[in-house]
Amino acid sequence: MPRAITAPFDSDVDLDLGSFLLRRRGAVCVAPRDLLPEPDPWTTRGLVALDADLARRGFLLTSQLRSALARLSPTRLAEVGDGLLVRIDHLLGADREHVPLFRRFPDAVPDHAQLFWTRQIRAFLLNQPRQPCSHCGRRGAEAGIGALAPCAHLLCAGCFDGLTADGRAEWCPTCGTPLSAGTYLPEDNRIGQRAALEFGGEQALRPLRLITADQVTAAMGEFDRLLARRTPLSPQDRDDLAALLAHAPADLPQRLPVRIPLREVKATVLAALLRRGGADALPVLAERIDTATDVLRLLWAWSGAEPDLLPGTARRLRLRGLSRPVRRGLLEIMEGLHPTALVEDLRRHRSAWLRAGELLHPYEHRRRVPNVTAAFVVLRGTDLRTHEVGREFAEPHAGPLRVVSAGERTRLGFTGFPGRVEALLAAGDTEGALRVLAHRPGELVRRLHHVLRVHATAAPGTPLAPGALDTVTAALARVAPGPLLGAYGALRGTRTAGERRLYFPRGTVSLAHAREDHGAVVPAALARPVVLAIETELLRRSGADGERYEVALLDEGLAELVAPFAERAAARTLVCVPRGSRQPLPAGERLRLFLHWMQPEGLRVDLDLSVALYDECWQFTGLCDYTNLVHGDRAAVHSGDYVSAPPPNGATEFVDLDLARLVAGGSRYAVVIVFSYNDVAFEQLTDAFTGFMDLGVTPSGSPHFHPRSVRQRLDLVGDAKVCVPMIVDMAARRYTWTDLNTGADGGFHSVYRHQAEVGALSRDVLAHFAPENRATLWDVALARAAACTDDVLVRGLDGRVRRWRRGAEESVGRFAARLRALRDEEPEPAPALSELLSGRRAFISLVDGDVPAPEQVSGTLYRLYPGPVDAAPEDLERLTAGDLVAGLAPGPPHVPVMRAGAD
The missing domain is CATH 2.60.60.30 (sav2460 like domains)
Known part of the structure; x- marks a missing residue:
């Protein structure tokens, strides 16, 4: 089925909140009402089979999650376990060809289930000892990971020594099984050695965390974050939003924020309200619709299409009918808009509005909504002198919408903005072009590279005038994160004459086109002040919310992860690697x-x-x-x-x-x-x-x-x-x-x-995606760390951890410049990560989540690949790459007081 006509709530969309939590948070939800007072013996036996099935898929139950599952009834465990395995198989793409090993657990579990699980764990430890402790999440040779006998659950030396000191070393802390002789060493076990030879490779098990709440409550925690995003949602995020809206409680209108920045998201939410309440939802719609295009997006979402209004979707979309009260209500909302803006919005999406007019029937309500009727008359090119509706409307309504000639209809609602900009640029007047573009900051920043090219040609060797640079700086404060990061990557990179450049036209798929670019090269001296202004703006936005951290941990490998762009055309993936990384x-x-x-x-x-x-x-x-x-x-x-x-x-x-x-x-x-x-x-x-x-x-x-x-x-x-x-x-x-x-x-x-x-x-x-030519997640995370903390740890590509501390008199700009160049770090070696992160509020941004889960840590976490850090407590908020970029949303306009790297 074409994407343009796929309904957000039909069977093609995964509405399973369990899959949502597993994919986004690496967690399994167990509702407290399902828990028994004590573990059930049959359930405990079934858990062994579940352990083995998960190990075959590369997953591991943490001790908290396993303890909760042990308190389920056998039947409920079978439901939860089967569902978990099906979701994992679906995420991995194995649901077509691979079935779980023990399909009927906990009933009729073979006697060799324990042996199978034990052999799996022994094979893992022999072949790759850097497995996570199921109790604390630590991993690596220094942690001394071993497996307990006879249950084979993983435990580090520190946890085992702690249990021994507390007098609790007689039972496994994960499953409560009585232990025979402490831990066994895998290298002394010949059966395990043979299994390791068959196993091969290196892979760490991915821990699954516990969420003790019902799925709706746990999943709705992500709802506000998606609604607050200021960058386009990827297809996976759109599916997640659809799932949350389908399961949202009855008080959905009260849960909505005052403003939903992304208009596609707003249309999706309003369409969900319209499905629920019909005409009763019109007051909420009237409060939140402020352009005619919002109504068009709403009609698209209501009809089951993506509300991105991409070219060509109007021809393929079959609009869904509306009740008469809803049609009349939407027309009245449009009537309250400014007439000139109304006509301009209709002309911007002419073919789509021609289709929408067939659904709304504006001429039926021409006396109630005269401005809307006139706008559709202009859109359709109707001659008001001869058309009956036109004569009826034109006489009593004078003003900008009373038109009688084709030439006037063509000019109606247009201010000549594009024409004025092009004329000024053709004349080499970059200052004048910037003054005009300042009325549309997004357009200014998107065309910043072009403007500087014109300036380099018209006034070679001359920097931007202070007034022009102030205009650019003011526009940077108002633009969305996407154009800001795009301009940053385009201007800081090294360009050559005649280089090949790559273009990604807006669409439902990521089509790429390349051609030679023979335009003027922007000199580094001309681009450098603008690059510094962008870096200053990134620092300002990163610290605008006032949130502070005691420490930050960054991964130098983030420099090879491109900041997400054109996410609406990104494909659904198992690991959300940004395009170009x-x-x-x-x-x-x-x-x-x-x-x-x-x-x-x-x-x-x-x-x-x-x-x-x-x-x-x-x-x-x-x-x-x-x-x-x-x-x-x-x-x-x-x-x-x-x-x-x-x-x-x-x-x-x-x-x-x-x-x-x-x-x-x-x-x-x-x-x-x-x-x-x-x-x-x-x-x-x-x-x-x-x-x-x-x-x-x-x-x-x-x-x-x-x-x-x-x-x-x-x-x-x-x-x-x-x-x-x-x-x-x-x-x-x-x-x-x-x-x-x-x-x-x-x-x-x-x-x-x-x-x-x-x-x-x-x-x-x-060449296009070279790190020096694109903004990366390293740029985004570094700005956040420099603006929100004075203590930053950086894990290098060689695994060594270095430390930077901001001086008492050091500006944020200078501190960020030191971090950006990775110079002048603290001379003494950084302490162990577990010591620096445990019990503190931290900002953690990693490529591989292979660091031990800190104890009692709070703050925020981004990681690309799962690992032991996923076992950290819920106080550590999980972010996606899109969330990191969305955190750079523009705040109120400001007057910059310094540029990055300056005192």
């Missing part, structure tokens, strides 16, 4: 790419998984696809070509890459491509996703698709037929997550025929 490959030598799809009844769909190989100069070196199943000395092997994927099982294709062999054979880059051979768009498929697995953690003899091995998956959606999910740099052992679609006019049936275009686009993508 570079990440290390798994430690093993072999990767397995996978593609799965299922076609609807009556439609044959042939998708193909291909890998194009290039050397370091981007010369084509080979191909692995349906035309060439084996590349080189089996360095790349394709599993075979399926030409259809009928339900219920669909079809799956694999490509195995031996990285060392490919590099030895002269290949450096591997471009992963998925395309529709018979030109069927992805949005018409019942299900389709792609991704990659780490074969190093796949047990021998396991199925071709093993859920524990999955490192990333991406859903194939939208009106696209070609997808490039990632580009692998095999020499550097890193991959760039691209999540791009390319045009397929005329068909894209052979990667070999398009090898030159694929190589050129891939080269342009890597």
Whole structure:
């Protein structure tokens, strides 16, 4: 079903709050009303089977969660356990081919369940000892992680010594099983050694946390954060919002904030209120609708479409009918708007409003809503001298909407804003252009690079005048985070004449286009004051809420995570890696790419998984696809070509890459491509996703698709037929997550025929997303840390932790400049993280959540990959990358008192 006509509340959207909590917070909700006074023996036996099933998927129950599950009835545990495994399989993409090992737990659990679980844990510890303690979350060789006998639950030496000192070392703190002889050392166990040889690879178990509340209460904690976002929501966030609205309590109107910044979100919420209350919701709608476009977005959301009003959706959308009171109420809301703004809004989305007019019937209420009627007359180009409605309306209503000529209709409602800006820029008057653009700060910041280009051409070697720089600074204070970060990346990078530039047109999918740019290069001396002004604004916004932290922990690897942009076109993924980010490959030598799809009844769909190989100069070196199943000395092997994927099982294709062999054979880059051979768009498929697995953690003899091995998956959606999910740099052992679609006019049936275009686009993508050319999460997190705390820890790429403290007389700008350059840190080594974070209010921003969970810590946490830090208490608020960027929302206008790096 096309995305434009997918209803936010239909069966295609996951409305399961359990999946929502698992995906966003790594937590499982157990309602207090379900808990028994004491653990049930049968439930305890069933938990062993659940432990084993979760370990096979790479997950671990924390001691708090396991203790809560033990107090469920056997039947309730079966429901919770089955549901949890199904959700995990769905997130990993394993629900099509893999089923839980023990489907009927706790009933009829095989006697070897305990042995199976024990062997799994022994294998983990032998092959990778850096597992998290299930009690405190610590990990690593220094923690002394071992497994208790006979239950095999993980415990660190510190926790075991503490239990011994308290006289509680006779029972497992996780499950309460009597212990036989303390911990066993895995290296002394031959059975475990054999299991480790079969297991292979390196992977840390991901802890699952406990939330002791009902799912609605726990999930609604995310509701306010989504409503407060000032950056476009990704498809996954939109699904989460739909799930929350579908399960929201009856007092939803009272829960809404005073202002919802993002208009698409506001339309979605208002459409939900309209579904619930019908005409009774009109007073709430009247309070929150302030433009005619808000009404149009509402109609789109009401009809089951995304309210982003992208071009082309009007032709595909079937508008849903409204009751007569609701139609009349919406027209009256529009009547209360300024007439000129009303006409301008209608003209901005002409084709969509022509469709909406057929639903609203404004001419039926022309005496009640004369301005709205006149606006539609102008929109449709009706001649008021001859049209009956026009004559009836025009006589008694004089003013700006009484028009009788086509020329006047064309000019009606327009101030000539774009024309004045272009005329001033053509004349080289950048100061005048900035004064005009100041009325629309977003437009000014988006065109800032263009304005500076014109200035560099018209007045070479001359800096911006102080007045012009003040105009720019005032606009920076009012613009949304997206344009602000976009201008920051565009101006601080090094540009060259004739360079290739990448463009992402607004749409439902992330189409990329590249071309040579022969415009003037903005000199660094001209851009530097604007870059400093942006850095100052980032610091001001980061500290505008007044929130303070005692300490901050940052990861230097954040510099390789691009700040999210164009999120409305991002695909749903297992790990929310922002488009353009570079990440290390798994430690093993072999990767397995996978593609799965299922076609609807009556439609044959042939998708193909291909890998194009290039050397370091981007010369084509080979191909692995349906035309060439084996590349080189089996360095790349394709599993075979399926030409259809009928339900219920669909079809799956694999490509195995031996990285060392490919590099030895002269290949450096591997471009992963998925395309529709018979030109069927992805949005018409019942299900389709792609991704990659780490074969190093796949047990021998396991199925071709093993859920524990999955490192990333991406859903194939939208009106696209070609997808490039990632580009692998095999020499550097890193991959760039691209999540791009390319045009397929005329068909894209052979990667070999398009090898030159694929190589050129891939080269342009890597250059475009170089860290110096884009704003990164390091920039966002650094500004937050420098503005909100005086004690900052930075974990370097080598794992070493260094410390920076702000001096008593040091400005925030200078402190941020030291952090940005990673210089002048504290001379003494930083204490252990557990000592610095425990019991304090902290801002933590990491790539890998592999630090131990601090005790009694509060504050905020962002991490890309899950890890032991997820076991931290609920006082540590979890953020996404979009939340970090949304925290840079503009505040009230201000007069800057300093620039970054100045006293």
